[in-house]
Amino acid sequence: MADQPTAFERFVQGILPENPVYRQLLGLCPTLAVTNGMKPAITMACSVAFVLLCANIVISLIRNLLKPHLRIVVFTLTIATFVTIADRFLAAYLFQMSKTLGPYIPLIIVNCLIICRCEVCASKQSVGTAASDAIGQAIGFGLALSSIAAVREILGTGMFFGMRVLPSAWPDWVIMVLPPGAFITLGLLLGFVNWIGIIKSRRSVND
Amino acid sequence: MSDTMKNSDPKDPTETAGLHVAPSPHIKNTGTDTQRMMIDVMIALLPIVLMSVYLFRLYAVKQLFICVIACLASEFLFVWMRGKAITLSDCSAAVTGIILALSLPGSAPWFVGVLASIVGIGIGKIIFGGLGMNIFNPAMVGRAFVMIAFAQLMGAGSYENMTGLVDAVSGATPLSALKFNGLTMDIAPLFWGKTNGSLGETSTAACLLGGLFLVIRKTASWQIPLSILLTVSVIAGITDITGSYSGVFLVHHLFGGALMFGAFFIATDPVTSPLTAKGKWYFGLGTGILIMVIRLFSGYPEGVMFAVLMMNAVTPLINRWTSPQPMGEA
Numbered sequence: 001m002a003d004q005p006t007a008f009e010r011f012v013q014g015i016l017p018e019n020p021v022y023r024q025l026l027g028l029c030p031t032l033a034v035t036n037g038m039k040p041a042i043t044m045a046c047s048v049a050f051v052l053l054c055a056n057i058v059i060s061l062i063r064n065l066l067k068p069h070l071r072i073v074v075f076t077l078t079i080a081t082f083v084t085i086a087d088r089f090l091a092a093y094l095f096q097m098s099k100t101l102g103p104y105i106p107l108i109i110v111n112c113l114i115i116c117r118c119e120v121c122a123s124k125q126s127v128g129t130a131a132s133d134a135i136g137q138a139i140g141f142g143l144a145l146s147s148i149a150a151v152r153e154i155l156g157t158g159m160f161f162g163m164r165v166l167p168s169a170w171p172d173w174v175i176m177v178l179p180p181g182a183f184i185t186l187g188l189l190l191g192f193v194n195w196i197g198i199i200k201s202r203r204s205v206n207d
Numbered sequence: 208m209s210d211t212m213k214n215s216d217p218k219d220p221t222e223t224a225g226l227h228v229a230p231s232p233h234i235k236n237t238g239t240d241t242q243r244m245m246i247d248v249m250i251a252l253l254p255i256v257l258m259s260v261y262l263f264r265l266y267a268v269k270q271l272f273i274c275v276i277a278c279l280a281s282e283f284l285f286v287w288m289r290g291k292a293i294t295l296s297d298c299s300a301a302v303t304g305i306i307l308a309l310s311l312p313g314s315a316p317w318f319v320g321v322l323a324s325i326v327g328i329g330i331g332k333i334i335f336g337g338l339g340m341n342i343f344n345p346a347m348v349g350r351a352f353v354m355i356a357f358a359q360l361m362g363a364g365s366y367e368n369m370t371g372l373v374d375a376v377s378g379a380t381p382l383s384a385l386k387f388n389g390l391t392m393d394i395a396p397l398f399w400g401k402t403n404g405s406l407g408e409t410s411t412a413a414c415l416l417g418g419l420f421l422v423i424r425k426t427a428s429w430q431i432p433l434s435i436l437l438t439v440s441v442i443a444g445i446t447d448i449t450g451s452y453s454g455v456f457l458v459h460h461l462f463g464g465a466l467m468f469g470a471f472f473i474a475t476d477p478v479t480s481p482l483t484a485k486g487k488w489y490f491g492l493g494t495g496i497l498i499m500v501i502r503l504f505s506g507y508p509e510g511v512m513f514a515v516l517m518m519n520a521v522t523p524l525i526n527r528w529t530s531p532q533p534m535g536e537a
Contacts, residue, residue, distance in 0.1 A: 171318060175356035184330065 007129040014136025020113045021144035022193040027113035032182040038161045041149035049138030051082040059122040060130035075118045083108045151185050152176045245298035247426040251417035258413040259406040266313030267406050277324035278304030285333035299338045307346040309407025323349035343519045344476050347512050380404045381463035383508035391455045397462040408465035418471025427475035430487035435470040438495025469511035479519045486529040494518045
């Protein structure tokens, strides 16, 4: 286990260098589906953060009991437990938001980001490392979701978190809050992030 | 892109030599380069532009000006961002701008044309690698974007009787008047274009004139427009007979919408339509069916744009399906 990244490295990598959406292209279903406004995007990011953290901790605790051929089933069952908790919690305390998000909260069960983190980190490393990995990845996921949601909500409705930020003369680009807007925004932002990465690597080569 | 630039060089020996002996493939380049084609298209668009300027006056001039400038500027900007050679001289961006402007309503505000141009050229064309690489017709990508983004500004409500020259039911294109209100008009204004609609689509006469020029010059294939028009005629004709419209329905669907403009100028884009003659028939058939399906069964009164975009998407499949077998292979 000597070559495994430390807890701090796991934490930092999750935020930008290995951002789940922009670098690993994981969890794209919620990324595309719930980013038409900041509020659903933040709710989704928080739910994923909760499930990811709990799942990573539990998997890490039982990592020595895992049988290789059964591990995916165990991952899925663990994740499903916490997704159910998150889903019921939202339905109880944030009913309107739970309605808005619809099937996308239960669908966190099959969010490949969480299974990926269980497989890559939690099933191999200690609880502390797994937890810091989960927090880093969750922050990265939240950043990605809110960056896409910010572009879509501002251009699509002229609002940010439901408050008007652009002048009322702004013609709402309705397409941005519809599914095509999600694909266009994600594509352009992905290109932008890659472009920055290229510039950075060029600079570091020159230095 | 550098190939087409090279071919437009007048000193190219293949252009001047009367007899050119060379090993195969014997592809003759004279007069078929991009710039030549695009100038042909511009000449063919001239009657439509004149007609729209006559009908919609300053609205048409403004829209054409905005779209052409915005298309040229975004082509310049995005090609420069990609670090490629500037491709403004092949005129394709200018043609995209003209076609885009002619497909917009004259009353649409300035940002509609600008945004459609940026999206059409940027996302529709340069992102795929520039002219010749794009999957979708750039002008229609831009128009689809603003159509969905600004449904209010692009819908039937925006077609007001701006100059008083068109004898139309106020605020309606002939197709939406027929579809939503059951109102009809005479064949003469439909044919000559004194109706309401997007700038370039109203005049069937002008579209036919320009379109026939393109077909005779072989800049556009004849199979695509013919098969689209035949398919639409058959479906509209059947609807007409079964609905006992006594010809009105057929005439409206042939002359009333963007069918002529779309069939001759949008669907025939050589980049986004199939390569083989057989494929072009299939392409036209599919486009015609989709146009009528959208017109008859969707919330939109007009379907040329979406039909062409959908058929653009299956063009690679049509190409593979109809590519000729090399001799000797089973």
